[in-house]
Amino acid sequence: MADTVPYRPKTGEIPTEPGVYRFRDPNRRVLYVGKAKNLRARLSNYFQPLHNLHERTRRMVTTAASVEWTVVSNEFEALQLEYTWIKEFNPPFNVQFRDDKTYPYLAVTLADEIPRAMVTRNRNIAGARYFGPYTKVWAIRETLDLMLKAFPMRSCSPGVYRRAELTGRPCLLGDIGKCVAPCVGRVTVDEHRQVADDFVSFMAGNDTRYVRALEQQMREAAEQQEYEAAARYRDSIQAMRAVMEKTAVVFSDDVDADVFGIADDELAAAVHQFIVRGGRIRGTRSWVVDKELDVEPGELIETVLENAYDGEFAPPREILVPVLPDDHVELERWLGERRAQAAETAKARGATPSKVRLHVAQRGEKAALAQTAETNAKNALMLYKTRRSADFVARSQALEDIRDALGMAEAPLRMECYDVSHLSGTNIVASMVVFEDGLPRKDQYRRFSIPASTDDTESIYQVLTRRLAYLRNDAAGETDGETAQVEASVDELGVSERPRKFSYPPQLLLVDGGQPQVAAARRALEESGVTGIQLAGIAKRLEELWLPDSDFPVIMPRNSDALFLVQRIRDEAHRFAITYQRAKRRRDISSVLADIPGLGPARVRELLKHFGSVARLRQAQPEAIAEVKGIGPTLADAVHSALHVEESPTPA
Template sequence: MADPTTYRPAPGSIPVDPGVYRFRDQHGQVIYVGKAKSLRSRLSSYFQDIGGLHPRTARMVRTGASVEWTVVANEVEALQLEYSWIKEFDPRFNVKYRDDKSYPYLAVTMGEEFPRAQVLRGSKRPGTRYFGPYAHAWAIRETLDQLLRVFPVRTCSAGVFKRAGQVGRPCLLGYIDKCSAPCVGRVDADTHRQIAEDFCDFMAGNTGRFVKSLTEQMKQAAAELDFERAARLRDDIAAMTKALERSAVVFTDATDADVFAVAEDRLEMAVQVFHVRGGRVRGQRGWVAEMDAESVPELMERLLMQVYGAESAEGIPREVLLPVLPPEPAAMSELLGSIRGAKVALRVPQRGDKKTLMETVQRNADQSLARHKVARAGDLSARAQALEELTEHLGLDQAPLRIECFDVSHVQGTNVVASMVVFEDGLARKSEYRRFIVRGEAVDDTAAMREVLTRRFQRYLTERTETEDGRAKKFAYPPNLLVVDGGQPQANAAGAVLRELGVVDVAVVGLAKRLEEVWLPDDDFPVILPRGSEGLYLLQRVRDEAHRFAITFHRERRSKAMTVSGLDGIPGLGKSRQAALRRHFGSMTKIRAASAEEIADVPGIGPTLAGTIAAHLGAAADQVEPAVNLTTGEVLAD
């Protein structure tokens, strides 16, 4: 841990202008990004009495080794630069508002030629419109099933869609009129896209015009004595109404708003947001994170930047209701409005329906924080205890805040791969995971481990002083503790690699599976951690995660190696051109039957390469093994 006084800037050197600042550690890694209306006032506060700082802030200042800043013109530019730096550098001490669970969305893939409606979780994809989030996936499926009567948009996967087109028959939904069946040409791409756009408009809250239009069509059909059509339209209206009933009406007007509430204590906070579209609650989200802001207004500013910074323009509503306004509400409103392309109002509700809904959201936040405290009380103390136990039993100078673990996977020396997993503060940091293909002639696990560790730490020595656009490269950050899957031989090999490379500030241990013994390099006896200790449990979790990651990669490599294409080995025919051939012809049988002229029609394949492909496939077809009498060895006639 660094002494903050060793890198404290001279007070007169810090400007009083607004700006954004970055703390870096001794390896040049950005560990914290913040903004300030006055850089001098804010940065000076970090170097006062450390005991008066928030525990997380105090740990950040002690971990840091330098601080730098950039002056900007106004608060809006500061917000933009702060968000872009947080997104670029992913600093470990900036709080990340992660969902307390993975929420499902109703997604429509408008970026495809034939848009598809489906349930999606995880990060949002470009070219796709999202509605929700919903509390349960079954609620999305029931809503979608109701609306397919009125908006028969495609819901099948790419494989099912392609197969239906090849056989010329739609799936079951096409036969029961819950899909317009563009796969067999019942509707063209433009008509199907219009159906998908109408569906998106309905889900976005523009429901009145659809119900009104169907009602008028039903009355007209009844007047024309077309009672069968009138009955179908009546059922369509009922399906729409039932789908609408799933969303609770909270405002009588067509209000579009997100309603935020925060429950916090000194260490942690819980955030809840209700998404209201067209006066109805369309979804709900929640986050739980460490409390690192000095006040709730600062917390709201950071929360809004992270929630809406990655949103598309259509994901930001016209109105955002908050328990308190951020420190610079005008700047935040201007920034959100520039993303949305229209004005965004930030308000604190004082009375009426909006105040009532805010109280409901606040109750959800309070309950979420209470549940989190019960679930995490043991976990937080257990992680701290695990790091303390490892520091004590392994004789480390400081707690192993960053642990890297390596494991090797293969089958009898084939498709040898290795994994590197990273745990920071006792939690997995999956963005730092790495996979290795062992290139050398590794005769055993120890040789493979030696090669992988040599490559990893050679990259560290090369990249620790290099940056890309001011950001440390991916292998430039060393671990405090290096764990290898194995016993004394693996630990000795790892220690030898670090000594050869001159890396002296990384501790090494090996964890043997059979008796869960912890081996230090060049020690004749293992370190025995108590069976119930949190330190041993953390090492086991790290080792098991490395094993899972390695074996998953090995299975991928083995599967690819066992899949041999009839197009492999043709000079000039790479993977992309092979894929183009398969898309054009549909199967290897049709490719083999095609002439050189037909193959040349495929984009990216010229006449010369087409002739080579046809000759190669023709020669392969001629090389058929003759039939042989197994008793006499005589070659049988055709």
């Protein structure tokens, strides 16, 4: 393998100014677009020796046939040019968005002479003001129905409006008071425009101001004994409050912000966005991002924001993100320009759009909402992967692709994956998860307790030796004392009468790790004498599969269903092992005591020596614990509390 690619430019040829670069393939197709504060420093990272590059970066560099760059005057211009070229060329190695959902919005067509309120999924209506996105159409229709009671503006289609003009009779909404009926001249165009402006202002976050104003008008009408007018004001107030109750209050009334949560792995990322206007959550949005190259969190966030505010969706004054990008100052300036473009109508009326602030919430309500957004993103990522692997056609194709990639004779209808978990060499456990036909079989999961081990490879060897003993003895028709001992030690679930499921042989046996773990697993497999099982290891960093006696890994396509299935079984094995390891730690008094601040190994030994047994230490009161050498009253209270925390049951 060559040290680098043949088209590498000389170092002195690359400028040190800010700029944007493009990698092209032999057909001149743009593969990747990036920006840099220093082009020479950035591009030098791509032209390192190929074996030093990340696998995906190496694939992009070797696929390309040339690189070119454009120098700009500053980082802000680089950001703008990069955004423009990504939209123009859609490079396959840049972050790709997979938002296949069309969200419903509440739109007000302010550009029309007679503005109309409507529910739509079309984001390209010229001059329209959008509110949302909403997750359910019925929710936005319910909101619009309530809003028309307080702000009776036009909501009918052009055909209905034209028919009312010709006949001189309003539609049903005009008769029941949900429209001021400009079509028949009940109000002037300017009066209807004022109603529409109030509608937009209320939805934009000025809700409490309108409620207070109507309450004052209702009291004045009641004092003047104009009870019918007071009743209309009362009904409008009730409608406004009903709309306000449908949105969660998270901040004060003057807060307009978007809160982003991101969860990602090596191949994909999920984004969840809370849209807060007037201190209330007015909408949510979530989508999935495919990552061809490994990108830093700041770079990923930058790309997310560029796509989130592409088009008519204007940024608010404040944006909360998990991590600040390195060029957040330039990004804030770019977002401010997007906000100014979307607020041209407001500027024409004398309002000046405020700047956009990009920051990370550290504490308080904003940090709590940011954590909620991240939780939703994690759930969205898990759901995305689950749906991909749950589809029958996708599962079948994934199993066929795994068969072809590993050179197997048949598709692996049964796969077993093993993972080891420990804490600094203590409480060593392992997990076995089973997937059949691409779906998890949780009733066949097993967990292993390993008394002692030197490292992860030795743990893998022990676990597979114990597991393969079932297959060896089942094939020989034997059930001796050794097998019974293995049966007792392998499964810690406490099932008294065990079915024969544990003796089903897998077509594919996976271990979490690279070449060392695969070598240990192969040793166990050869010593057991069991044949007909394909062995592979999953190296997490590069998402690659290692086969026995192979100097190079098997690289599956990045967006393939096969790789998603392998990822899912590996993650499930890791989750199951971690769950069991934590449960053992809670039962291990030494681990519990070691987690108490100020209680080191010497004091733990002194406690156990003083009381003589764990049972007596658990029964001791704080006053008795404080009598131990080196243990004061405060530390004694902490020990007593830690030993009497009620343990929650661990799911099998």
